[in-house]
Amino acid sequence: MPGEDVWQLFDLGAGLSPADLSTHLSKVTKLCKAWFSADGVSLFVRLEDSDAFVLAAQSGADRELPGASSFRLGEGIAGTVARSGEPLILNGPVDHPQVGRSGGPPIGSSIVAPLTATDGETVGVLNMTRNLGTPRFQEEDARTATALSRHLGFALANARLVARLHASAERERAMAAQTNLILNSLHVGVLVVDAVGRIEQANGEASRFLRQSDSDIVGESWLKIVGRLPKTLGRALKTAHDSALRGITQRHDLPKVAGRYLTAYTTPVPRGGVLLVIEDHTEQLETERELQRSRRMAEIGQMTAALAHEIRNPLTSIRGAAQMIAADNSLEGAKKWASVVEEEALALNSLCDQFLEIARPLSLHTDDVNLNALLETLASRTRLEASENVSIEFRPLAGKPIIKADGPKLVQALRNLIRNAIEAMPDGGELSLGLRRSKGFVRILVKDTGIGMTDEQVAKLFTAFFTTKPKGTGLGLCNARRVVEAHGGAIHVKSRVGRGSTFEIRMPLEASA
Ligand code: ADP
Numbered sequence: 120m121p122g123e124d125v126w127q128l129f130d131l132g133a134g135l136s137p138a139d140l141s142t143h144l145s146k147v148t149k150l151c152k153a154w155f156s157a158d159g160v161s162l163f164v165r166l167e168d169s170d171a172f173v174l175a176a177q178s179g180a181d182r183e184l185p186g187a188s189s190f191r192l193g194e195g196i197a198g199t200v201a202r203s204g205e206p207l208i209l210n211g212p213v214d215h216p217q218v219g220r221s222g223g224p225p226i227g228s229s230i231v232a233p234l235t236a237t238d239g240e241t242v243g244v245l246n247m248t249r250n251l252g253t254p255r256f257q258e259e260d261a262r263t264a265t266a267l268s269r270h271l272g273f274a275l276a277n278a279r280l281v282a283r284l285h286a287s288a289e290r291e292r293a294m295a296a297q298t299n300l301i302l303n304s305l306h307v308g309v310l311v312v313d314a315v316g317r318i319e320q321a322n323g324e325a326s327r328f329l330r331q332s333d334s335d336i337v338g339e340s341w342l343k344i345v346g347r348l349p350k351t352l353g354r355a356l357k358t359a360h361d362s363a364l365r366g367i368t369q370r371h372d373l374p375k376v377a378g379r380y381l382t383a384y385t386t387p388v389p390r391g392g393v394l395l396v397i398e399d400h401t402e403q404l405e406t407e408r409e410l411q412r413s414r415r416m417a418e419i420g421q422m423t424a425a426l427a428h429e430i431r432n433p434l435t436s437i438r439g440a441a442q443m444i445a446a447d448n449s450l451e452g453a454k455k456w457a458s459v460v461e462e463e464a465l466a467l468n469s470l471c472d473q474f475l476e477i478a479r480p481l482s483l484h485t486d487d488v489n490l491n492a493l494l495e496t497l498a499s500r501t502r503l504e505a506s507e508n509v510s511i512e513f514r515p516l517a518g519k520p521i522i523k524a525d526g527p528k529l530v531q532a533l534r535n536l537i538r539n540a541i542e543a544m545p546d547g548g549e550l551s552l553g554l555r556r557s558k559g560f561v562r563i564l565v566k567d568t569g570i571g572m573t574d575e576q577v578a579k580l581f582t583a584f585f586t587t588k589p590k591g592t593g594l595g596l597c598n599a600r601r602v603v604e605a606h607g608g609a610i611h612v613k614s615r616v617g618r619g620s621t622f623e624i625r626m627p628l629e630a631s632a
Protein backbone atom coordinates (compact mmCIF):
# COMPACT_ATOMS: atom_id res chain seq x y z
CA MET A 120 0.00 0.00 0.00
CA PRO A 121 1.21 3.48 -0.73
CA GLY A 122 2.77 5.29 2.22
CA GLU A 123 1.73 8.77 3.42
CA ASP A 124 4.26 10.58 1.24
CA VAL A 125 2.65 9.43 -1.99
CA TRP A 126 -0.30 11.78 -1.53
CA GLN A 127 2.10 14.70 -1.33
CA LEU A 128 3.25 13.73 -4.76
CA PHE A 129 -0.22 14.41 -6.05
CA ASP A 130 -0.26 17.91 -4.70
CA LEU A 131 0.39 19.20 -8.19
CA GLY A 132 -0.52 22.77 -7.56
CA ALA A 133 0.91 26.24 -7.43
CA GLY A 134 4.30 26.92 -8.89
CA LEU A 135 4.61 23.73 -10.94
CA SER A 136 6.37 24.31 -14.20
CA PRO A 137 5.92 21.78 -17.05
CA ALA A 138 9.43 20.46 -16.23
CA ASP A 139 8.49 20.00 -12.55
CA LEU A 140 5.36 18.20 -13.63
CA SER A 141 7.25 15.63 -15.69
CA THR A 142 9.70 14.98 -12.81
CA HIS A 143 6.74 14.53 -10.52
CA LEU A 144 5.05 12.08 -12.82
CA SER A 145 8.28 10.11 -13.14
CA LYS A 146 8.37 9.81 -9.36
CA VAL A 147 4.76 8.63 -9.40
CA THR A 148 5.55 5.86 -11.87
CA LYS A 149 8.61 4.84 -9.86
CA LEU A 150 6.64 4.66 -6.62
CA CYS A 151 3.78 2.77 -8.27
CA LYS A 152 6.26 0.27 -9.61
CA ALA A 153 7.51 -0.35 -6.06
CA TRP A 154 4.12 -0.40 -4.33
CA PHE A 155 2.34 -2.55 -6.83
CA SER A 156 5.39 -4.77 -7.42
CA ALA A 157 4.95 -4.00 -11.07
CA ASP A 158 7.56 -4.71 -13.70
CA GLY A 159 6.51 -1.79 -15.85
CA VAL A 160 4.53 1.39 -15.23
CA SER A 161 3.59 3.99 -17.81
CA LEU A 162 1.60 7.16 -17.47
CA PHE A 163 -0.18 8.80 -20.40
CA VAL A 164 -1.42 12.36 -20.20
CA ARG A 165 -4.14 13.81 -22.39
CA LEU A 166 -3.08 16.88 -24.39
CA GLU A 167 -5.09 19.96 -23.58
CA ASP A 168 -8.18 20.50 -25.73
CA SER A 169 -7.52 17.32 -27.66
CA ASP A 170 -8.41 13.61 -27.61
CA ALA A 171 -4.75 12.55 -27.96
CA PHE A 172 -2.86 10.96 -25.06
CA VAL A 173 0.94 10.99 -24.94
CA LEU A 174 3.41 9.11 -22.80
CA ALA A 175 4.43 11.46 -19.95
CA ALA A 176 6.46 9.14 -17.71
CA GLN A 177 7.42 5.49 -17.40
CA SER A 178 9.28 3.15 -15.14
CA GLY A 179 10.49 -0.41 -15.85
CA ALA A 180 14.14 -0.98 -16.70
CA ASP A 181 13.71 -4.16 -18.65
CA ARG A 182 11.12 -2.95 -21.09
CA GLU A 183 10.58 0.29 -22.89
CA LEU A 184 6.93 0.67 -22.16
CA PRO A 185 4.76 0.93 -24.08
CA GLY A 186 4.86 -0.05 -27.71
CA ALA A 187 2.88 3.01 -28.67
CA SER A 188 3.91 6.36 -27.12
CA SER A 189 0.59 7.97 -28.00
CA PHE A 190 -3.01 7.01 -28.72
CA ARG A 191 -6.39 8.63 -29.22
CA LEU A 192 -9.56 8.42 -27.18
CA GLY A 193 -11.30 5.11 -27.94
CA GLU A 194 -8.21 3.67 -29.64
CA GLY A 195 -6.98 0.28 -28.39
CA ILE A 196 -7.16 -0.94 -24.79
CA ALA A 197 -5.90 2.30 -23.19
CA GLY A 198 -8.15 4.36 -25.49
CA THR A 199 -11.16 2.23 -24.49
CA VAL A 200 -10.40 2.66 -20.78
CA ALA A 201 -9.98 6.40 -21.34
CA ARG A 202 -13.40 6.60 -23.01
CA SER A 203 -15.29 4.37 -20.54
CA GLY A 204 -13.58 5.76 -17.45
CA GLU A 205 -13.57 2.20 -16.04
CA PRO A 206 -10.32 0.42 -14.99
CA LEU A 207 -9.41 -2.91 -16.57
CA ILE A 208 -7.45 -5.93 -15.31
CA LEU A 209 -5.98 -8.05 -18.07
CA ASN A 210 -4.79 -11.52 -17.08
CA GLY A 211 -3.11 -14.26 -19.11
CA PRO A 212 -0.36 -13.55 -21.57
CA VAL A 213 -0.96 -10.03 -22.91
CA ASP A 214 0.52 -8.81 -26.12
CA HIS A 215 -0.72 -5.37 -27.00
CA PRO A 216 1.35 -2.39 -28.07
CA GLN A 217 -0.29 -0.13 -25.45
CA VAL A 218 0.35 -2.63 -22.66
CA GLY A 219 3.63 -4.31 -23.47
CA ARG A 220 5.80 -4.67 -26.53
CA SER A 221 6.06 -8.15 -28.01
CA GLY A 222 9.64 -9.21 -27.96
CA GLY A 223 10.29 -8.32 -24.31
CA PRO A 224 9.56 -10.72 -21.45
CA PRO A 225 5.97 -11.88 -21.83
CA ILE A 226 3.40 -10.04 -19.72
CA GLY A 227 1.21 -12.12 -17.41
CA SER A 228 -1.02 -9.48 -15.89
CA SER A 229 -1.84 -5.78 -16.31
CA ILE A 230 -3.97 -2.96 -14.82
CA VAL A 231 -5.11 -0.08 -17.04
CA ALA A 232 -6.70 2.70 -14.94
CA PRO A 233 -8.13 6.02 -16.12
CA LEU A 234 -7.09 9.36 -14.55
CA THR A 235 -10.37 11.21 -14.12
CA ALA A 236 -10.78 14.88 -13.33
CA THR A 237 -13.56 16.37 -11.18
CA ASP A 238 -15.72 17.09 -14.23
CA GLY A 239 -15.52 13.40 -15.25
CA GLU A 240 -13.11 14.01 -18.11
CA THR A 241 -10.34 11.45 -18.51
CA VAL A 242 -7.09 13.41 -18.39
CA GLY A 243 -4.71 10.45 -18.46
CA VAL A 244 -4.21 6.70 -18.25
CA LEU A 245 -2.05 4.72 -15.76
CA ASN A 246 -0.81 1.40 -17.05
CA MET A 247 0.97 -1.22 -14.88
CA THR A 248 2.25 -4.66 -15.92
CA ARG A 249 3.66 -7.76 -14.26
CA ASN A 250 5.71 -10.31 -16.18
CA LEU A 251 4.48 -13.82 -16.80
CA GLY A 252 5.46 -16.10 -13.93
CA THR A 253 4.95 -13.48 -11.21
CA PRO A 254 1.73 -13.16 -9.16
CA ARG A 255 -1.16 -11.70 -11.10
CA PHE A 256 -2.84 -8.38 -10.17
CA GLN A 257 -5.83 -8.86 -7.84
CA GLU A 258 -9.15 -7.00 -7.52
CA GLU A 259 -7.71 -5.17 -4.51
CA ASP A 260 -4.76 -3.91 -6.58
CA ALA A 261 -7.23 -2.64 -9.15
CA ARG A 262 -9.23 -0.79 -6.44
CA THR A 263 -6.11 0.85 -5.02
CA ALA A 264 -4.90 1.73 -8.50
CA THR A 265 -8.31 3.30 -9.25
CA ALA A 266 -8.25 5.42 -6.08
CA LEU A 267 -4.71 6.46 -6.88
CA SER A 268 -5.43 7.34 -10.46
CA ARG A 269 -8.54 9.32 -9.53
CA HIS A 270 -6.37 11.37 -7.23
CA LEU A 271 -3.78 11.77 -9.89
CA GLY A 272 -6.52 12.89 -12.29
CA PHE A 273 -7.65 15.67 -9.94
CA ALA A 274 -4.06 16.70 -9.37
CA LEU A 275 -3.31 16.82 -13.11
CA ALA A 276 -6.42 18.87 -13.87
CA ASN A 277 -5.49 21.12 -10.99
CA ALA A 278 -1.95 21.57 -12.26
CA ARG A 279 -3.35 22.51 -15.64
CA LEU A 280 -5.61 25.16 -14.13
CA VAL A 281 -2.71 26.56 -12.19
CA ALA A 282 -0.55 26.59 -15.31
CA ARG A 283 -3.32 28.44 -17.15
CA LEU A 284 -3.58 30.95 -14.32
CA HIS A 285 0.16 31.41 -14.37
CA ALA A 286 0.13 31.95 -18.09
CA SER A 287 -2.61 34.57 -17.91
CA ALA A 288 -0.93 36.30 -14.97
CA GLU A 289 2.28 36.29 -17.00
CA ARG A 290 0.43 37.77 -19.98
CA GLU A 291 -1.03 40.43 -17.73
CA ARG A 292 2.39 41.23 -16.31
CA ALA A 293 3.81 41.52 -19.81
CA MET A 294 0.94 43.78 -20.86
CA ALA A 295 1.41 45.97 -17.79
CA ALA A 296 5.15 46.19 -18.48
CA GLN A 297 4.42 47.17 -22.08
CA THR A 298 1.86 49.76 -21.01
CA ASN A 299 4.40 51.22 -18.59
CA LEU A 300 7.01 51.31 -21.31
CA ILE A 301 4.62 53.20 -23.58
CA LEU A 302 3.53 55.56 -20.82
CA ASN A 303 7.09 56.33 -19.84
CA SER A 304 8.15 57.04 -23.40
CA LEU A 305 5.50 59.77 -23.67
CA HIS A 306 6.44 63.39 -23.24
CA VAL A 307 3.25 64.08 -21.34
CA GLY A 308 2.40 63.24 -17.76
CA VAL A 309 -0.25 60.54 -17.44
CA LEU A 310 -1.82 59.52 -14.16
CA VAL A 311 -4.92 57.78 -12.91
CA VAL A 312 -6.44 58.73 -9.59
CA ASP A 313 -8.75 55.97 -8.36
CA ALA A 314 -12.23 56.39 -6.87
CA VAL A 315 -10.89 56.79 -3.33
CA GLY A 316 -8.33 59.42 -4.30
CA ARG A 317 -5.23 57.25 -4.48
CA ILE A 318 -2.78 57.58 -7.36
CA GLU A 319 -3.19 54.26 -9.10
CA GLN A 320 -0.89 54.79 -12.04
CA ALA A 321 1.58 57.49 -13.02
CA ASN A 322 4.35 57.71 -15.56
CA GLY A 323 7.72 59.36 -14.98
CA GLU A 324 6.64 62.66 -16.52
CA ALA A 325 3.65 62.86 -14.18
CA SER A 326 5.90 62.25 -11.18
CA ARG A 327 8.23 64.98 -12.39
CA PHE A 328 5.41 67.49 -12.94
CA LEU A 329 3.75 66.86 -9.62
CA ARG A 330 6.73 66.43 -7.39
CA GLN A 331 9.36 68.19 -9.47
CA SER A 332 11.45 65.09 -8.90
CA ASP A 333 11.79 61.60 -10.33
CA SER A 334 10.51 59.62 -7.36
CA ASP A 335 7.41 57.54 -7.96
CA ILE A 336 4.05 58.85 -6.76
CA VAL A 337 2.04 55.67 -7.34
CA GLY A 338 0.10 54.65 -4.25
CA GLU A 339 0.16 58.12 -2.74
CA SER A 340 -2.84 60.25 -1.90
CA TRP A 341 -3.80 62.64 -4.68
CA LEU A 342 -4.81 65.39 -2.27
CA LYS A 343 -1.52 65.13 -0.42
CA ILE A 344 0.51 65.40 -3.64
CA VAL A 345 -1.59 68.33 -4.86
CA GLY A 346 -1.34 69.97 -1.43
CA ARG A 347 2.44 70.10 -1.71
CA LEU A 348 2.37 72.01 -5.00
CA PRO A 349 2.45 75.80 -5.28
CA LYS A 350 -0.98 77.03 -4.15
CA THR A 351 -2.45 78.24 -7.43
CA LEU A 352 -1.30 75.17 -9.35
CA GLY A 353 -2.56 72.80 -6.67
CA ARG A 354 -5.95 74.48 -6.61
CA ALA A 355 -6.27 74.38 -10.40
CA LEU A 356 -5.38 70.68 -10.51
CA LYS A 357 -7.87 69.92 -7.78
CA THR A 358 -10.59 71.77 -9.71
CA ALA A 359 -9.65 69.85 -12.87
CA HIS A 360 -9.85 66.54 -11.03
CA ASP A 361 -13.17 67.41 -9.38
CA SER A 362 -14.78 68.37 -12.68
CA ALA A 363 -13.85 64.97 -14.10
CA LEU A 364 -15.33 63.30 -11.02
CA ARG A 365 -18.61 64.95 -12.02
CA GLY A 366 -18.26 63.21 -15.37
CA ILE A 367 -16.90 66.11 -17.40
CA THR A 368 -14.04 65.69 -19.88
CA GLN A 369 -12.19 68.96 -20.04
CA ARG A 370 -9.08 70.90 -20.88
CA HIS A 371 -7.65 73.15 -18.17
CA ASP A 372 -4.90 75.66 -18.71
CA LEU A 373 -2.94 75.63 -15.48
CA PRO A 374 -1.35 78.67 -13.87
CA LYS A 375 2.21 79.31 -14.96
CA VAL A 376 4.65 77.88 -12.45
CA ALA A 377 8.42 78.27 -12.55
CA GLY A 378 8.18 79.61 -16.07
CA ARG A 379 6.38 76.50 -17.35
CA TYR A 380 3.08 76.52 -19.23
CA LEU A 381 1.07 73.42 -18.34
CA THR A 382 -2.28 72.16 -19.58
CA ALA A 383 -4.25 69.38 -17.94
CA TYR A 384 -6.79 67.19 -19.76
CA THR A 385 -9.12 65.25 -17.50
CA THR A 386 -11.38 62.33 -18.33
CA PRO A 387 -13.60 60.31 -16.00
CA VAL A 388 -12.55 56.65 -15.81
CA PRO A 389 -15.55 54.31 -16.30
CA ARG A 390 -14.84 52.18 -13.22
CA GLY A 391 -14.50 55.28 -11.03
CA GLY A 392 -11.65 57.72 -10.78
CA VAL A 393 -10.02 60.18 -13.12
CA LEU A 394 -7.44 60.06 -15.89
CA LEU A 395 -5.26 63.16 -16.00
CA VAL A 396 -2.92 64.03 -18.83
CA ILE A 397 -0.60 66.93 -18.12
CA GLU A 398 1.20 68.58 -20.98
CA ASP A 399 4.06 71.04 -20.76
CA HIS A 400 3.97 73.22 -23.85
CA THR A 401 6.51 75.80 -22.76
CA GLU A 402 8.96 74.89 -25.52
CA GLN A 403 6.24 74.90 -28.16
CA LEU A 404 5.04 78.33 -27.01
CA GLU A 405 8.58 79.64 -27.00
CA THR A 406 9.21 78.38 -30.50
CA GLU A 407 5.98 79.98 -31.68
CA ARG A 408 6.91 83.23 -30.02
CA GLU A 409 10.39 83.09 -31.55
CA LEU A 410 8.79 82.53 -34.93
CA GLN A 411 6.43 85.45 -34.44
CA ARG A 412 9.32 87.63 -33.39
CA SER A 413 11.34 86.78 -36.48
CA ARG A 414 8.28 87.24 -38.67
CA ARG A 415 7.80 90.64 -37.10
CA MET A 416 11.47 91.50 -37.68
CA ALA A 417 11.14 90.53 -41.33
CA GLU A 418 8.00 92.64 -41.61
CA ILE A 419 9.77 95.60 -40.07
CA GLY A 420 12.59 95.18 -42.57
CA GLN A 421 10.16 95.14 -45.49
CA MET A 422 8.24 98.01 -44.08
CA THR A 423 11.33 100.13 -43.59
CA ALA A 424 12.37 99.54 -47.17
CA ALA A 425 8.88 100.44 -48.38
CA LEU A 426 8.80 103.48 -46.14
CA ALA A 427 12.15 104.72 -47.42
CA HIS A 428 10.79 104.35 -50.94
CA GLU A 429 7.64 106.28 -50.04
CA ILE A 430 9.69 109.08 -48.51
CA ARG A 431 12.04 109.35 -51.45
CA ASN A 432 9.33 110.45 -53.96
CA PRO A 433 8.19 113.56 -52.06
CA LEU A 434 11.80 114.29 -51.10
CA THR A 435 12.82 114.27 -54.75
CA SER A 436 10.00 116.70 -55.52
CA ILE A 437 11.04 118.93 -52.64
CA ARG A 438 14.63 118.93 -53.78
CA GLY A 439 13.55 119.75 -57.34
CA ALA A 440 11.34 122.57 -56.09
CA ALA A 441 14.18 123.97 -53.95
CA GLN A 442 16.49 123.98 -56.99
CA MET A 443 13.82 125.73 -59.00
CA ILE A 444 13.45 128.38 -56.30
CA ALA A 445 17.17 128.94 -56.31
CA ALA A 446 17.22 129.28 -60.09
CA ASP A 447 14.02 131.33 -60.46
CA ASN A 448 14.37 134.99 -59.54
CA SER A 449 10.71 135.89 -59.79
CA LEU A 450 8.55 136.04 -56.68
CA GLU A 451 5.77 134.39 -58.65
CA GLY A 452 7.99 131.39 -59.42
CA ALA A 453 9.27 131.08 -55.85
CA LYS A 454 5.70 131.06 -54.55
CA LYS A 455 4.71 128.35 -57.03
CA TRP A 456 7.61 126.10 -56.03
CA ALA A 457 7.12 126.81 -52.33
CA SER A 458 3.57 125.49 -52.59
CA VAL A 459 4.95 122.30 -54.14
CA VAL A 460 7.28 121.96 -51.15
CA GLU A 461 4.35 122.48 -48.79
CA GLU A 462 2.20 119.92 -50.59
CA GLU A 463 4.90 117.29 -50.50
CA ALA A 464 5.62 118.03 -46.84
CA LEU A 465 1.94 117.46 -46.12
CA ALA A 466 2.06 114.16 -47.98
CA LEU A 467 5.06 113.16 -45.90
CA ASN A 468 3.21 114.13 -42.77
CA SER A 469 0.20 112.03 -43.66
CA LEU A 470 2.52 109.12 -44.51
CA CYS A 471 4.05 109.42 -41.04
CA ASP A 472 0.60 109.46 -39.45
CA GLN A 473 -0.46 106.30 -41.25
CA PHE A 474 2.78 104.59 -40.53
CA LEU A 475 2.52 105.42 -36.87
CA GLU A 476 -1.05 104.11 -36.92
CA ILE A 477 0.09 100.63 -37.94
CA ALA A 478 3.24 100.71 -35.82
CA ARG A 479 1.48 101.66 -32.61
CA PRO A 480 0.28 98.76 -30.44
CA LEU A 481 -3.44 98.33 -30.65
CA SER A 482 -5.56 98.50 -27.54
CA LEU A 483 -9.11 97.20 -27.78
CA HIS A 484 -12.16 98.45 -25.93
CA THR A 485 -14.55 95.55 -26.24
CA ASP A 486 -18.25 95.33 -25.73
CA ASP A 487 -21.13 93.20 -27.00
CA VAL A 488 -21.38 93.77 -30.74
CA ASN A 489 -24.39 92.62 -32.71
CA LEU A 490 -22.93 91.75 -36.08
CA ASN A 491 -26.33 91.88 -37.84
CA ALA A 492 -26.80 95.50 -36.79
CA LEU A 493 -23.19 96.43 -37.51
CA LEU A 494 -23.24 95.03 -41.05
CA GLU A 495 -26.69 96.49 -41.74
CA THR A 496 -25.38 99.95 -40.88
CA LEU A 497 -22.26 99.43 -42.99
CA ALA A 498 -24.36 98.25 -45.95
CA SER A 499 -26.64 101.28 -45.90
CA ARG A 500 -23.74 103.66 -45.48
CA THR A 501 -21.95 102.05 -48.43
CA ARG A 502 -25.11 102.33 -50.57
CA LEU A 503 -24.96 106.12 -50.06
CA GLU A 504 -21.28 106.31 -51.01
CA ALA A 505 -20.97 103.86 -53.88
CA SER A 506 -21.85 104.62 -57.46
CA GLU A 507 -25.17 103.43 -58.80
CA ASN A 508 -23.83 100.57 -60.87
CA VAL A 509 -22.70 98.75 -57.72
CA SER A 510 -25.41 96.86 -55.89
CA ILE A 511 -24.92 96.16 -52.21
CA GLU A 512 -26.49 93.19 -50.53
CA PHE A 513 -26.62 91.96 -46.96
CA ARG A 514 -28.67 89.12 -45.53
CA PRO A 515 -28.66 89.05 -41.71
CA LEU A 516 -28.01 85.84 -39.82
CA ALA A 517 -30.92 84.23 -37.97
CA GLY A 518 -30.70 84.86 -34.24
CA LYS A 519 -28.49 87.50 -32.74
CA PRO A 520 -24.86 86.95 -33.67
CA ILE A 521 -23.29 88.79 -30.75
CA ILE A 522 -19.55 88.78 -30.16
CA LYS A 523 -17.25 90.59 -27.78
CA ALA A 524 -15.35 93.10 -29.90
CA ASP A 525 -14.17 96.67 -30.29
CA GLY A 526 -17.04 97.87 -32.52
CA PRO A 527 -15.48 101.04 -34.00
CA LYS A 528 -12.19 99.25 -34.81
CA LEU A 529 -14.05 96.35 -36.40
CA VAL A 530 -16.05 98.85 -38.51
CA GLN A 531 -12.79 100.48 -39.56
CA ALA A 532 -11.37 97.10 -40.65
CA LEU A 533 -14.53 96.20 -42.57
CA ARG A 534 -14.64 99.60 -44.25
CA ASN A 535 -11.15 98.95 -45.58
CA LEU A 536 -12.31 95.68 -47.12
CA ILE A 537 -15.49 97.27 -48.50
CA ARG A 538 -13.60 100.19 -49.99
CA ASN A 539 -11.21 97.79 -51.74
CA ALA A 540 -14.15 95.76 -53.03
CA ILE A 541 -15.81 98.85 -54.51
CA GLU A 542 -12.52 100.02 -55.99
CA ALA A 543 -12.14 96.59 -57.60
CA MET A 544 -15.44 97.12 -59.50
CA PRO A 545 -14.87 100.34 -61.49
CA ASP A 546 -17.42 99.16 -64.07
CA GLY A 547 -19.97 98.14 -61.49
CA GLY A 548 -20.89 94.82 -59.98
CA GLU A 549 -22.18 93.32 -56.79
CA LEU A 550 -20.88 93.64 -53.27
CA SER A 551 -22.33 91.12 -50.87
CA LEU A 552 -21.81 91.15 -47.16
CA GLY A 553 -22.51 87.91 -45.35
CA LEU A 554 -22.42 86.23 -41.97
CA ARG A 555 -21.97 82.52 -41.27
CA ARG A 556 -21.77 80.65 -38.04
CA SER A 557 -19.13 77.91 -37.64
CA LYS A 558 -18.05 75.94 -34.62
CA GLY A 559 -16.67 78.50 -32.18
CA PHE A 560 -16.46 81.17 -34.90
CA VAL A 561 -18.46 83.74 -36.79
CA ARG A 562 -17.35 84.33 -40.35
CA ILE A 563 -17.88 87.75 -41.89
CA LEU A 564 -17.72 87.67 -45.69
CA VAL A 565 -17.01 90.59 -48.01
CA LYS A 566 -17.49 89.45 -51.58
CA ASP A 567 -17.12 91.40 -54.81
CA THR A 568 -17.49 90.63 -58.51
CA GLY A 569 -14.55 92.84 -59.42
CA ILE A 570 -11.22 92.47 -61.19
CA GLY A 571 -9.84 89.83 -58.84
CA MET A 572 -6.18 89.09 -58.14
CA THR A 573 -3.42 86.81 -59.34
CA ASP A 574 -1.82 84.37 -56.88
CA GLU A 575 1.26 86.60 -56.71
CA GLN A 576 -0.91 89.53 -55.72
CA VAL A 577 -2.70 87.50 -53.08
CA ALA A 578 0.65 86.44 -51.63
CA LYS A 579 1.65 90.10 -51.20
CA LEU A 580 -1.58 91.14 -49.54
CA PHE A 581 -1.36 92.41 -45.96
CA THR A 582 2.18 93.66 -46.54
CA ALA A 583 2.50 97.32 -45.69
CA PHE A 584 2.64 99.66 -48.72
CA PHE A 585 1.69 96.95 -51.19
CA THR A 586 -0.67 98.67 -53.59
CA THR A 587 -1.60 98.45 -57.25
CA LYS A 588 -3.48 101.72 -57.16
CA PRO A 589 -1.95 105.01 -58.37
CA LYS A 590 -3.14 106.79 -55.25
CA GLY A 591 -3.22 103.79 -52.95
CA THR A 592 -1.38 103.66 -49.65
CA GLY A 593 -1.17 99.90 -49.35
CA LEU A 594 -2.01 100.18 -45.67
CA GLY A 595 -5.74 99.33 -45.61
CA LEU A 596 -5.44 95.55 -45.43
CA CYS A 597 -2.51 95.78 -43.08
CA ASN A 598 -4.68 97.72 -40.66
CA ALA A 599 -7.65 95.40 -41.11
CA ARG A 600 -5.55 92.38 -40.28
CA ARG A 601 -4.08 94.04 -37.23
CA VAL A 602 -7.55 94.73 -35.81
CA VAL A 603 -8.84 91.23 -36.55
CA GLU A 604 -5.80 89.48 -35.10
CA ALA A 605 -5.97 91.62 -31.96
CA HIS A 606 -9.42 90.05 -31.46
CA GLY A 607 -7.99 86.55 -31.83
CA GLY A 608 -9.46 86.28 -35.33
CA ALA A 609 -7.98 85.77 -38.79
CA ILE A 610 -8.50 86.98 -42.37
CA HIS A 611 -8.57 84.67 -45.40
CA VAL A 612 -8.79 85.58 -49.07
CA LYS A 613 -10.05 83.77 -52.14
CA SER A 614 -9.73 85.45 -55.49
CA ARG A 615 -9.91 84.81 -59.21
CA VAL A 616 -8.73 87.22 -61.87
CA GLY A 617 -11.71 88.72 -63.70
CA ARG A 618 -14.20 87.02 -61.40
CA GLY A 619 -13.84 88.76 -58.07
CA SER A 620 -12.59 88.24 -54.56
CA THR A 621 -13.94 87.12 -51.21
CA PHE A 622 -12.37 88.28 -47.97
CA GLU A 623 -13.38 86.28 -44.93
CA ILE A 624 -12.92 87.45 -41.37
CA ARG A 625 -13.14 84.74 -38.74
CA MET A 626 -13.97 86.09 -35.33
CA PRO A 627 -14.00 83.81 -32.32
CA LEU A 628 -17.45 83.68 -30.70
CA GLU A 629 -15.82 84.29 -27.36
CA ALA A 630 -13.33 86.90 -28.47
CA SER A 631 -10.25 86.81 -26.28
CA ALA A 632 -10.01 90.52 -25.77
P1 ADP B 1 -4.77 100.12 -51.12
O1 ADP B 1 -6.23 99.91 -51.22
O2 ADP B 1 -4.40 101.46 -50.62
O3 ADP B 1 -4.03 99.74 -52.35
P2 ADP B 1 -4.91 97.88 -49.40
O4 ADP B 1 -4.01 97.36 -48.33
O5 ADP B 1 -6.29 98.18 -49.01
O6 ADP B 1 -4.21 99.16 -49.99
O7 ADP B 1 -4.90 96.87 -50.60
C1 ADP B 1 -3.69 96.46 -51.13
C2 ADP B 1 -3.85 95.91 -52.53
O8 ADP B 1 -4.56 94.68 -52.48
C3 ADP B 1 -4.66 96.75 -53.45
O9 ADP B 1 -3.87 97.75 -54.04
C4 ADP B 1 -5.16 95.74 -54.47
O10 ADP B 1 -4.16 95.45 -55.42
C5 ADP B 1 -5.32 94.51 -53.66
N1 ADP B 1 -6.73 94.31 -53.27
C6 ADP B 1 -7.26 94.47 -52.04
N2 ADP B 1 -8.57 94.16 -52.05
C7 ADP B 1 -8.90 93.81 -53.30
C8 ADP B 1 -10.11 93.37 -53.98
N3 ADP B 1 -11.26 93.25 -53.32
N4 ADP B 1 -10.04 93.05 -55.30
C9 ADP B 1 -8.88 93.13 -55.95
N5 ADP B 1 -7.71 93.54 -55.40
C10 ADP B 1 -7.72 93.88 -54.10
Ligand code: MG
Pocket residue numbers: 535538539595596
Ligand atom coordinates in the same frame (compact mmCIF):
# COMPACT_ATOMS: atom_id res chain seq x y z
MG1 MG C 1 -7.52 99.87 -49.60
